[in-house]
Amino acid sequence: MSGRAGIVIVGASLAGLRGAEALRRGGYEGPLTLVGDEPYRPYDRPPLSKHVLAGELAADATALPQLLPLRARWRLGSPATGLDRNAKIVRLADGSSLAYDTLLVATGARARRWPGEAEFAGIFTIRGRDEAADLRAALARDPRSVLIVGGGLIGCEAASCCRDLGLPVTLVDPNPTPLARALGTLVGGTLAARMRAAGVDLRPGTQVRALEGEAGQVCRARLADGGSIAADLVIVALGAVRDTGWLSEGGLAADAGGLTCDGACRALTRMGVPDPNIFAAGDVARWPNPLYGGRLIAVEHWGNAVEQAAHAARNMLNPADPQPYAHLPAFWSSQFGLNIKMVGLADGADSVAIVQGSRAAGRFLAVYGREGRTIAAVSFDEARWLPAYAERIAAGAAFPPIHDATDQPAIETRPPGFPPPRPFPASRGRVPEAAHA
Numbered sequence: 359m360s361g362r363a364g365i366v367i368v369g370a371s372l373a374g375l376r377g378a379e380a381l382r383r384g385g386y387e388g389p390l391t392l393v394g395d396e397p398y399r400p401y402d403r404p405p406l407s408k409h410v411l412a413g414e415l416a417a418d419a420t421a422l423p424q425l426l427p428l429r430a431r432w433r434l435g436s437p438a439t440g441l442d443r444n445a446k447i448v449r450l451a452d453g454s455s456l457a458y459d460t461l462l463v464a465t466g467a468r469a470r471r472w473p474g475e476a477e478f479a480g481i482f483t484i485r486g487r488d489e490a491a492d493l494r495a496a497l498a499r500d501p502r503s504v505l506i507v508g509g510g511l512i513g514c515e516a517a518s519c520c521r522d523l524g525l526p527v528t529l530v531d532p533n534p535t536p537l538a539r540a541l542g543t544l545v546g547g548t549l550a551a552r553m554r555a556a557g558v559d560l561r562p563g564t565q566v567r568a569l570e571g572e573a574g575q576v577c578r579a580r581l582a583d584g585g586s587i588a589a590d591l592v593i594v595a596l597g598a599v600r601d602t603g604w605l606s607e608g609g610l611a612a613d614a615g616g617l618t619c620d621g622a623c624r625a626l627t628r629m630g631v632p633d634p635n636i637f638a639a640g641d642v643a644r645w646p647n648p649l650y651g652g653r654l655i656a657v658e659h660w661g662n663a664v665e666q667a668a669h670a671a672r673n674m675l676n677p678a679d680p681q682p683y684a685h686l687p688a689f690w691s692s693q694f695g696l697n698i699k700m701v702g703l704a705d706g707a708d709s710v711a712i713v714q715g716s717r718a719a720g721r722f723l724a725v726y727g728r729e730g731r732t733i734a735a736v737s738f739d740e741a742r743w744l745p746a747y748a749e750r751i752a753a754g755a756a757f758p759p760i761h762d763a764t765d766q767p768a769i770e771t772r773p774p775g776f777p778p779p780r781p782f783p784a785s786r787g788r789v790p791e792a793a794h795a
C-alpha cells in the first residue's frame with residue numbers, strides 16, 4: 359500500500375509512535391508523517407504523576423524510546439485543526455494542509471479543566487510534560503496546603519507524591535471511596551484506609567463547588583456540603599476529554615467520549631459506515647470489544663495504546679483482510695507504597711471476592727463477576743496470580759474462576775459497591791467510565 363501522499367498519523371505520542379513503528383516493521387516503505395500539537399518527540403505519561411511529581415525524574419527525561427528507524431517527517435508544535443475526508447486532507451493550525459492516502463488518528467485525550475481555571479494562579483492539571491513540570495515546580499515551593507479535586511488514579515497518585523514530599527493534602531471526591539468507579543467501594547475502602555494512614559485528609563461524598571482566590575492566587579475551595587477548605591495549590595484530577603474537536607467537520611462519529619470505530623479500528627462515519635482510509639488507536643478510540651460482547655469500549659491505558667496502534671497498523675497494511683481487535687484492558691498504578699495492577703473492566707460487576715491474601719493485611723487479589731462470569735481482577739501488592747486470572751477473564755470463565763487452590767482464603771462473594779453511572783456526553787453507544795477518570 360503506497361499512494362503518493364502516504365500515511366499521516368495525527369497525534370505524536372505513545373499510540374502514534376508505536377503505530378508508526380508497526381507500519382515500518384510491517385513493511386510499509388512509503389511516505390510517513392507524524393503530526394503533534396506538542397513541540398516534543400513522543401514521551402511517556404505514567405511517570406508524570408509519579409516520579410516527576412516526586413522530583414525523582416525531570417519532566418524532560420521521559421522520552422519514549424524509538425524502537426526502529428522511522429524515516430518519518432515530524433510536524434510538531436502545530437495541531438491538526440480540521441479534516442476533509444472527500445479531499446483526503448488534514449488541515450494544520452499553521453495554515454498548511456497534508457494530503458493522506460491513509461490516516462491514523464491517535465490524538466488521545468486532554469485533562470478536563472476546572473471552569474475558569476485561568477482566573478487564579480495555583481490551579482493545575484496533569485496530562486502533559488509541561489503541566490507536570492509546572493506542578494512539580496510549584497510543589498517544590500512548599501505550598502501550605504494542597505487540595506486534590508478527584509479521587510481517580512491520577513488524583514490518588516498525586517496525593518501519594520504530595521504526602522511523600524511532606525505536604526498537607528486534602529482529597530475531595532463525590533464517591534464514598536477513592537477509585538470507587540474503577541474498583542468499587544469495597545476495594546476502594548482499603549485504599550482509603552491506606553491514604554488516611556499516610557496522612558491524607560479524605561473528604562468523600564462531597565464535591566468542590568467553587569474555587570476562590572485572593573490577589574489572583576487560589577486560596578480556598580467551597581464544598582457542596584457547605585464546608586470550605588483552605589488551599590494555595592489545587593490539583594484538578596477530573597479525568598480526561600478525548601481530543602476529537604479537530605474532527606468535528608469530518609463527518610465521523612466523534613465526540614468527547616472518543617472516535618467510534620468498527621472492530622477493525624476503522625473510523626465510523628456518522629452514518630455508521632467505516633471509512634476504509636481512516637483508523638484510530640489509543641485513548642481516542644472506542645471500539646466494539648469482542649471480549650465484552652461487542653460493547654463499545656474506550657480505555658485510557660498505556661498497554662491498549664501500544665497494542666491497538668500495532669493492530670490498526672496491521673489492518674492499514676492489509677485492507678483486504680481486516681482483523682477484529684480483541685483486547686483485555688489492563689493498567690497499573692503505584693501509590694502509597696502499593697503496586698496496584700488490574701486486568702479487565704470491573705464496571706457493571708455484581709460481585710467481588712478476595713481470592714488471595716486479605717484486605718486486612720493490605721495485600722490481596724480481588725476478582726469481579728457479573729451474572730456468573732469473571733470480568734476483572736485487581737491486585738494490591740499480590741500480582742503473582744494475576745496472569746492466571748487474566749486468562750480466565752479473557753475466556754469468560756465462571757465466577758469465581760479458581761476456588762480450590764491450596765493457598766486461597768475461604769472465598770466469600772460480596773457486592774463490589776459501584777456508584778451509579780454518571781451521565782456521559784451524547785455518544786453512539788455506551789461509553790464506560792475511563793479507568794483513569
Ligand SMILES: Cc1cc2nc3c(=O)[nH]c(=O)nc-3n(C[C@H](O)[C@H](O)[C@H](O)COP(=O)(O)OP(=O)(O)OC[C@H]3O[C@@H](n4cnc5c(N)ncnc54)[C@H](O)[C@@H]3O)c2cc1C
Nearest residue numbers: 369371372373395404437438465466467640641658659660
Ligand atoms: C499523568 C498520567 C499517568 C498515567 N499513568 C498510567 C499508568 O500508571 N498506567 C497506565 O496503564 N496508563 C497510565 N496513563 C495512561 C496512558 O499514559 C495513556 O493511555 C497513553 O498515553 C495513551 O496514549 P495515546 O497516544 O493514545 O494518547 P496521548 O498520550 O494522550 O497522546 C495523544 C497526543 O496527540 C496530541 N494531540 C491531541 N490533539 C491533537 C491535534 N489536534 N493535532 C495534533 N496532535 C494532537 C496530544 O498533544 C498528544 O501528544 C497515564 C496517563 C497520564 C496522563
